[in-house]
Amino acid sequence: MNNTVQTMPDHLRSPFSSKVKSWETLLLLVAIGIFILNSFSSPYFLDAWNLSDATFNFTEKAMIAFAMALLIISGEIDLSVASIIALASTAMGAAAQFGAGTAELVFVGLTVGICCGAFNALLVTVMGLPSIVVTIGTMSLFRGISYIVLGDGSYRGYPEDFAFFGQGYVGWVISFELALFGGLAVFYWVLLHKTNFGRAVYTIGNNPVAALFSGIRVQRVKFILFLLTGLMSGVAAVCLTSRLGSTRPSIGVGMELEVVTMVVLGGVSILGGSGSIVGVVLAALVMGLMTFGLGLLNVPGIVMSIFLGLLLIGVIALPRLWSRYVSRTE
């Protein structure tokens, strides 16, 4: 309720100055800063192939982050995404054992993703349960099924051309995953910022009761958002499985937190109601560039997570301080 009050400006700024002072500008500056730092600290950073390899650090997570951004803007969350990857990948592995071709494998992966999303959606929208509780439950459920099926074993023997999704290139250094990331970024940007559906998502996040009374079918929109998140987890499962060439029940473990981190770093309010796709894209770049740059310096993983934590706190604290400063000067 009070969200609406807070986001209501008491006077309008010029479009230029609001753009300059936006979160996206800040993230862009951070991304450029990291890029420049990296090019100075490692002689191997500025290389088209190396930069192309680096994109694999974030493409799969970012695909899920787009859908997750919409879900979080609407005031819900899905913590089961990494487990959906495990289940979808296990299903694809099982299908491959029965001789399924590449097209069937993709179909299986996406279908399992959508079904898992639908299951979450049913529990949240029809049964009216809180999404954080539901998806913590399904997080264990989906991965648990993978563990029952696979135990300590693994699925291998995917068809040769299946490797294209995670290891193929559409042209020069542009990998299939990077191209898909770009395409999905445009799709989600249009969906969130240019359609009635997108406006409904914002409205629901700001005030679900008001949204209901203004004729938005709140539960249906949320249902679709869970389906989309499940579908994107299925897409990520196809890419990750193809990149690894094998499936183990531990696939993608812990990825849900990185996805949520990406969304929050992208400026999406964890309380719902605000955020943008451009922010998420920039956050993906910032996270990818930073892990790759630190990796080139052989910085241990634990130090990397410290940097990421500091960056997250910094980027969240900075705009607060900034807006306080701006409101004082105006």
Added chain:
Amino acid sequence: MRAMKKLLTSVAVATALISGTADAADKRIAIVVKALGIGFFEAAAKGAEEAAAELGDVEIIYTGPTDTTAEGQIEVINALIAQRVDAIAISANDTDALVPALKKAMSRGITVISWDSGVAAEGRSMHLNPSSNALIGNMIVKLAADHLPEGGDVAVLSATTTSTNQNIWIEEMNKVMGDYPGINVVGTVYGDDLADKSYREANGLMQTYPDLRAIIAPTSVGIVAAAQAVADAGKIGEVNVTGLGLPSEMAGAIESGASKSFAIWNPIDLGYSATMLAYNLSQGVAEAKPGAEIPMGRMGSLTLDDKNEGAMADPFVYDASNIEQFKSIF
């Protein structure tokens, strides 16, 4: 003049800092471990540094992910490919999932070997096992025989009746019993790798065979329990407990004298050998093919079998002379 000199020095220092890592040593060998912060691998890194010091022109990059995930190791591998290291020696978190990333490394001219925990054959040029079943089988009876110059009765305390490793080792031990005349294996019991059951079985052995001089436990759980049983029965000096165990868990038994010596692989030697092998393969000193003999410094040379795998050495013997050094390592 002084200012000029100062400026020149700082420029020189800055240049050295930027290009320093590339110039300092010509050959860079990456030791990639399952996760950082594990004593066993820290010890292996020490061995790698020892090899590097011996070789002279080698820089060791000791790295690994924070969690034992395949995805984390792939990010590390991508960063190493980008740095164009000369060789990668990896202890893998996943036999299959790392294959595509390591294949890419090999296609870019990087020598890839696995050690400790292996990668599927397509993903590496060779694999270094710490030891072999035959060497372990011989070692466990040799440990008992060394302290029984007059011969005597010994018994085996194994894990479960179906433990693959233990059964193979006992089988290998029986094959070489002819080399140890006077050593008489009176029985084999199974403690199921449970501390309390192993303890009871060890007590049973001492009661059933009053002339028992040694208990061989080729399992890290059984050896600790047997040592405890011997100490509690007041038979220290009469019955010697030996087999395979971890220095950290066996330090007490060595100090009390319940165990005179036991064996397990030495991580320092393992890291040393992996580095030597990676260096020699990347420098073209030897080629990884079945039957090849690859030199590995003070550890002699490694002979590869038809799967391009080789066993480093006999398990390393731990006794009162070196337990202090190793008990804090693993």
